[in-house]
Amino acid sequence: MDSHTNETELAGRLKAISLPRSRAARELASRFAARLSEVASHPEAVPIRLCGERLEARAGGTLLAAAVKNGVRLMHACGAQTLCATCRVKVTDGAENLTPMSGKEKLSLRYHLSVSRSVRLACQARVMGPVEAEAVFPLCGSLPGEA
Numbered sequence: 001m002d003s004h005t006n007e008t009e010l011a012g013r014l015k016a017i018s019l020p021r022s023r024a025a026r027e028l029a030s031r032f033a034a035r036l037s038e039v040a041s042h043p044e045a046v047p048i049r050l051c052g053e054r055l056e057a058r059a060g061g062t063l064l065a066a067a068v069k070n071g072v073r074l075m076h077a078c079g080a081q082t083l084c085a086t087c088r089v090k091v092t093d094g095a096e097n098l099t100p101m102s103g104k105e106k107l108s109l110r111y112h113l114s115v116s117r118s119v120r121l122a123c124q125a126r127v128m129g130p131v132e133a134e135a136v137f138p139l140c141g142s143l144p145g146e147a
Contacts, residue, residue: 105121
C-alpha cells in the first residue's frame with residue numbers, strides 16, 4: 001500500500017469519528033470548513049489590521065501596498081522611495097512578522113526623528129505574518145471623486 005492510500009484511509013476514519021452530532025455543531029463545522037477552504041485557496045494572503053481596518057496583504061508585500069490595494073488612505077508623499085517618512089506607522093502587534101529594517105529605512109527614520117522599534121515605514125515594511133499598525137500621519141478629508 002502506498003502512502004497516499006494510507007493517508008486517504010486515515011482521513012476517512014478520522015472524519016467518521018469526528019462527525020458533529022448536533023445541528024449547531026454541523027453548522028459550525030461547515031463554516032469552519034468553508035473558511036479553511038478559502039484560506040487554503042489563497043496561501044499568499046496574510047490577515048492584517050491597518051488603521052483600524054481588517055485587510056489581507058500579500059505575503060512579502062509592503063504595508064503601503066496593502067493599504068493602497070484595499071482603499072485605506074495612508075500618506076506617502078515621496079512615492080515609496082524611503083525619503084519623506086510620511087508613511088510611518090506605529091506597529092502595535094506583530095512586529096516580528098515584518099521583515100527587518102534596512103539601513104536606508106533606519107537612516108530615514110533617524111533623520112525624521114522617529115527612533116523607535118515600533119515605528120516603521122509602510123513603504124518598506126514587508127508583511128510575513130499577521131500585523132496590526134496605525135498611521136502616524138492619517139489622511140483627513142476626501143479626495144476628488146470620493147463620496
